[in-house]
Amino acid sequence: AMCAGAIVLARVPRLVYxxxxxxxxxxxxVLNVLAEPRLNHRPQVDGGLLALECAALLTDFFATRR
Incomplete structure (x- = not known):
């Protein structure tokens, strides 16, 4: 949630993940901080770009860390 909060506070116009x-x-x-109506900035969010490939990278990275 800290990263999403920083994106809102920095007024980043667009997030691609x-x-x-x-x-x-x-x-x-789990949460959707970036679309929270009580905050004064909501960036455009485009998610799921190369989702399977990115998920595999994360899985491999954390498997080697453990």
Whole structure:
């Protein structure tokens, strides 16, 4: 949620991301900070770009860290 909050506070106009985080994501999976109507900035969000490839990269990365 900290990254999503920083995006809102910095008024980033557009966010493009590859895959969601079903356990801790704050851009539409667990929370949706970026679309929160009580905040004064809502960036355009385009998600799921190369989702399977990005998910595999994340899985491999964290598997090597453990």
């Amino acid at each position: 590859g895959t969601t985080d079903p356990k801790a994501g704050a851009a539409g999976s």
